[in-house]
Amino acid sequence: MNQCTDFLYHYTSIETLALILSNRTFRLNSLDQMDDLQEKETSDIKNIGQFCYISSWTDDETESIPMWKMYSSLDSGVRIKLKANPFKLFENTPESIKEVSVLPVTDESNGVYLKxxxxxxDMMKKGYICPAAMSNNILHKVEYTSDPSKLYPKLVTYEGDKFSISLGTLGIHKNIHWEFQHEWRYILQFYPVNINQDPNILPTSVQIMANKILHGLEKQPFPFYDLQLDDVAFSEMEITLSPKISAGYRLIVNSLIEKYNPSALIHNSSLLGLI
Structure with a gap:
């Protein structure tokens, strides 16, 4: 996280709210599905944005009419408030890895496991890798710019006949025309390489994958990923109803909260009766 913020806000539909509440997850979509068509592009690799997955939020506590209209609805939407970094941390115990590993697993951790x-x-079972999932630094404040070198970054570095690809700057910059969003993003990169194999073979598999990405031949492992929410963060959720919400949609939201998250708070919009 490149700056500090305590809470973030997400505008969405009541249908999506129902899925978030019932599954206790939040969805990250790949950059090639964003409304900003510049998102997936770089200066040197075609459509590499398909490997970068994000969830978009705003730090603007004041309700935004454009945000209601673009990402929710004035009469049938909600704005979710959650603490920053609300995702569940899993302990990667030898027992959990042993269940899916093709290689023997030993426990030399003295009871202290990587979270x-x-x-x-899950990565081993489904054949992908997400290095940033091991980090607590997946939240980034979007930088708005008109600098082409940032909007279309160069990701490939060559050293002789070898090359490396870094997605570190992908998804962090947007055109200044989107500045009204005050956006923060959770960003993860997912690569389609099977880490559940002989360590002597893995480097070759990684190199093959990198070559396919470089030439635009590799495909994303999946179009989206649902991150599990932490129980405490989930219970402290706050929901603002859209400014023109109908009695029926209000009843639906109340019923969803009562069933799935009774400790969550529901607020009327500050724009109620004003638009």
């Missing part, structure tokens, strides 16, 4: 927001066992 991650995505279980390593």
């Amino acid at each position: 991650s927001i995505i279980p390593i066992a």
Whole structure:
């Protein structure tokens, strides 16, 4: 997280709210599905944005009419408030990894296990890797710019006949025309490489994947990923109803909260009766 913020806000539909509440998850979508068509582009690799997954939030506590209209609805939407970094941390115990590993697993950790927001066992079972999941630094404040070198970053570095690809700057910059969003993003990179194999073979698999990405031949492992919410963060959720919400939609939101998250708070919009 490149700056400090305590709470963030997310405008969405009541249908999406129902899925968030019932599954206790938040969805990250890849950059090639964003409304800003510049998002997926770089100066040197075609459509590499498909490997970068984000969830968009804002730090603007004041309700925004454009945000209601673009990402929710004035009469049938909600704005969710959650603490920053609300995702569950999983302990990657030898037992959990042993269940899916093709290689023997030993326990030399003395009971201290690496924690991650995505279980390593899930990566091994489904054949992908997400290095940033092991970090507590997936939240980034978007920088708005008109600098082409930032909007279309160069990701490939060559050293002789070898090369490396870094997605570290992807998804962090947006055109100044989007500055009204005051956006923060959770950003993860997912790569389609199977880490559940002989360590002697893995480097070759990684190199093959990198070559396919470089030439635009590799495909994303999945179009989205749902991150599990931490129980405490989930219970402290606050929901603002859209400014023109109908009695029926208000009843639906109340019913959803009563069933799935009774400790969550519901607020009327500060724009109620004004638009």
